[in-house]
């Protein structure tokens with residue numbers, strides 16, 4: 001087999017942050033103190049942190065320069081106009097409303113537009129999107145194609161909406177029951193898998209025919225556009241910017257967490273065409289986030305987002321970005337480690353139940369694997385399985401486990417090198433060779449909601 005090629009970094013390093021390895025003994029003690037929950041470990045004690053790709057990007061020299069030139073005027077700051085122009089250039093909608101992060105955009109949109117009892121379909125809603133719909137007493141519906149839940153299905157666009165299901169869903173209801181349809185690109189909660197332009201066009205046509213607004217959860221629009229360029233024949237000669245522009249041309253608006261594909265550490269926005277809705281959103285924004293030309297952000301943040309939106313569409317950047325994810329995936333697949341495939345845009349997902357077949361679901365193989373990984377190599381991953389997503393059975397109170405028991409390795413943008421990724425893969429290989437030794441965990445403390453953040457465990 002030919003050696004797996006390391007994607008070359010299309011940047012050189014101008015400023016560094018030291019990371020320090022810890023000893024095996026130190027890590028054992030840290031895990032004990034953290035109740036075997038990686039969320040409880042101080043970041044300083046983590047050697048390579050793959051907890052999330054959200055807000056963890058490295059900014060460029062030009063973004064840092066933007067921080068100094070940011071205009072901090074309360075109203076009508078120069079940085080706002082630069083931000084507005086950068087967003088408009090890609091998304092093309094009439095109104096651009098800054099917010100402090102993605103879920104603030106969601107809250108403002110849904111608290112303005114949703115009524116109790118209404119339903120919002122998506123391919124798969126991200127958890128904050130779902131939560132912001134549910135707090136309104138409305139329902140978040142996932143209509144992704146079934147293959148999204150099959151880790152072995154080989155398809156180029158496993159994030160696609162099931163158009164048949166969408167049509168059937170809409171036909172069965174009054175238009176008033178469905179205030180909007182969303183599409184998440186890439187599909188974060190479904191392996192970071194992309195959605196094809198053909199699928200976006202079809203979903204949009206179904207919504208337009210029914211007179212229902214179509215919105216895009218655009219957090220990873222650039223990664224999705226790059227996959228379209230690579231995998232969808234008709235788009236191989238287009239630029240990523242042209243592809244992104246075409247994606248949004250089929251929509252009525254978008255919500256965005258700038259902590260992803262705007263390459264910054266904080267920020268977000270809503271952008272849309274509807275004048276009267278935009279006015280209501282701005283009124284809501286003024287009460288809860290800030291004046292419409294800053295929306296809870298500093299002028300310098302807007303400056304960094306504008307620059308980041310420019311850089312994220314550079315193809316050398318995107319080739320490295322999705323290349324890093326594919327590289328880590330290939331290193332691990334070559335070692336026989338069971339993975340969700342194909343590699344998505346921002347993370348590698350390990351099938352923890354197949355990796356640790358001796359552990360039943362109630363000993364949380366995903367959580368157990370994150371503990372073993374940290375103990376072995378100081379790498380922090382996150383469980384996406386029974387701890388995070390189990391539902392309580394209404395009668396017995398027992399856990400009903402989600403279909404997939406995953407551990408996610410999310411790759412921060414422009415932060416780690418090929419050598420770091422090799423270290424991660426080596427850690428997994430070592431554990432895989434002695435996998436029968438990995439102990440399960442049981443929960444000794446849990447909060448009533450979102451228990452994964454604060455739960456404490458014991459080894460079994």
Ligand SMILES: *Cc1c(COP(=O)(O)O)cnc(C)c1O
Nearest residue numbers: 101102103126128188219257259
């Ligand atoms: C991160 C994310 C959000 C929420 O954004 P925050 O900036 O974390 O509030 C919404 N949707 C998707 C798909 C995301 O990945």
